[in-house]
Amino acid sequence: MKRLLYLLHRWVGIALCLLMALWFLSGMVMLYVGYPKLTQDELMxxxxxxxxxGCCVGLPEALQASGLPQASQWRLTSVAGQPRYVFNDGRTGFAAVDARSGQRIDSVGGDQALASARHFAQGAPGRLLGAVAEDAWTHSRALDGHRPLLRVALDDAQQRWLYVSSTTGEVVRDASATERRWGWxxxxxxxxxxxxxxxLNGWWTDIVIGLSLAGSVLALSGLLVGVWRWRFRGRYRNGSRSPYLGKMARWHHVTxxxxxxxxxxxxxxxxxxxxPWKVFEVSGPRPDRLAYAGGPLQPEQAPAPATVLRQLAADGQRPRILEWRRVAGDHVVLVQTATGQFLVDAQGRTLPPLPPSALVAAAGTLLPGARILEQQWLQGYDRYYYSREQHTMTGQRERPLPALRLRFDDAQAHWVVLDPVTGSIVQISNSRQRTERWxxxxxxxxxxxxxxxxRPAWDAWMLSFSVAxxxxxxxxxxxxxxxxxxxxRFFDASGGKR
Structure with missing residues (x-):
């Protein structure tokens, strides 16, 4: 049995040790330089x-022009300095409408992409590198509705590449020279x-799972072999607790x-x-976000953008994006500025944070038949609700404070975290997802x-174990x-025979 384990570890190690080394090396890089993304701060x-x-045509007219009558997400943003509606069906269907003329944007060409990127970069010079369906820095499935992407190289301090949607004209990703160089x-x-x-794209998930599983076998077998070969009592003839004479083998054993x-x-x-094998997925009903909102958006009831913008200007606010939403059944607008976000009503007046009673009443429709067992106000982060730096894999997730966490008694033991300022569902987790968290x-x-x-104690720990x-x-x-x-050499010396 031990002999088979030794052989397993030896030959799986020969096959995978280089890959494992590259995983540790790249992991150290990712502590400080992540995969390119367009952060909220960069967008603002x-x-x-x-x-x-001069803004804007009515929402009913714009929605009709978009060709997406069932769009569930409506935004007013800017492209090349001009106001533009962007509609999304909640999946990969996007459509853009000029907010002044009411004309649908059928496609975005190179000149338009260059204008969009230059304006986004506040006038920095740039050149069009062409269209790409997908490259090393745009593998995210969230970009599928914007492909092909028009890539623009900027001559700015960060030497960024901006990726412009061929559907909406928006800048949807940036990749600095630092991110590109270290990203490799x-x-x-x-x-x-x-x-x-x-x-191999269709096999990527299975390949990564297979290699990770093989790496786990390698690590487990090595740990068992290492313990078996170590003399906890007494020593080998070489005077060491390790039987290996060579420095490299001994280093491998001890490490x-x-x-x-x-x-x-x-x-x-x-x-x-x-x-793998969808072990963290659960069966049963999922939280109904549409019920929580109070139903789908209705164009005739949605606040008029011109009214909202005039009131915001009068209040000294500087909105970059307007997003129409329903919160507890009411049509409101989420206003995004460079300093934060908040809700306004149909007249553009800032709404106070929602009271707990309104949040709990709306949340009661998420899981029909389930009761809310516990309400908890989060004034600080804990082990299930916390933020990460923006360059990390989950750094784009918003984790505002304070927030209200509700625990349900359904079979999947759902927890829901709500933001009282925006009424948003910030986090939904079930029992298996919380297990995955660990x-x-x-x-x-x-x-x-x-x-x-x-920090820097955390950095020292992560780097130390990664170096090991x-x-x-x-x-x-x-x-x-x-x-x-x-x-x-043995094979050659024996004339091809063993």
Whole structure:
């Protein structure tokens, strides 16, 4: 049995040690440079203040022109400094309408994309690099409704590439030179994105799951072998507790005993991030967001944009985006500015935070038949509700405070977090998703709020265990290469016979 385990560890290690080393190396890079994304702060800096002057055609007219009569998301934003409606069906269907003329934007060409990007970059010079269906920095499925993307290279301090939607004309992603350079040895390498966008694209998920599973087998077998081979009592003839005479083999053995458990939990957590075999999905009814809102948006009842913009200007507000919503059945507008977001009514007057009673009443429609067991006001972050830095994988998620968390008694044990300022559902989780939070997020990045706040101690910990894992894998690479080289030399010396 032990012999088979030794052989398993040896040959799986020869096959995977280099990949494992690259995973640890790229993970260290991702601590500080993430995959490119357009953050909320970047978006707000790139958009001008919306004005009521010459704006806008009515929502019913714009919605009809869009060709998306069932659109569930309505926004008023700017493209190249001009107001533009953007409608979305909640999936990948997008349509844009000129907010002044009421004409649908059928397509966006190179000149329009260049104008949009330059205005977004506040006049920085740029050049059109052409259209791309998908490249190394645009693998996100959230961009599918905007493809092909028109890529513009800016001559600014960050040497950014801006990606412009060919459907709406909006800038939907930016990638700085730093993100692109470090991304090749960071997120692109870590997530095996070299397999995306090509003939293996359809197999990418299965390949990553398979390699992660094999890496887990490698780490577990190595940990068992390492413990079996270590003399906890007494010593080997060489005077050491490790039987290996060579420095590289001994380094591999000792490092494996020190970092083997972390290596195992780290690669396992990477496996769980892929939700293999859908283990974190639950059956049963899902929360009904439309019921929580109070029904679909109705164009005739929606606040008029001109009225809202005039009142906001009178109040000294500087809106960048208006988004129409229903909150507890009422038609309101979510106003996004450079400093925050808030709700206004049909006259453009700022609404106070929703009282707990209104939030609880609306939330009672999310899961018919389920009761709310507990209400908890979150004044600070805890182990299930917390924010991450914007460059991280989940950094774009908004986690406002204070927030109201409700716990339901349904079979899936749902928790729902609501923002009283906007009425938004900020977070929905069930029991399996909260288990995933520990098996993936915690084991992969030790992301408890208390630990994240203890920097640079958190950085030192993450880098130390990553270096230990990298050392373990690199010593395995050297040992594997030596083993293969001996096999090749023996094979040649025996004239091709074993």
């Amino acid at each position: 800096r790139g958009l001008p203040v919306l004005s009521a002057d 040895v960071g997120a692109w390498l870590h997530w095996l994105y070299m397999l995306r966008g090509g003939p 494996g005993l020190i970092a083997g458990t972390l290596a195992l939990t780290w690669v396992l957590s990477g496996l769980f991030s892929m939700n 098996l993936f997020a915690f084991l992969h990045s030790f992301d408890l709020p208390q630990l994240l706040a203890a 894992g990298l050392t373990l894998c690199l010593t395995g690479v050297v040992l594997g290469w030596r083993r293969l080289w001996k096999k090749v």
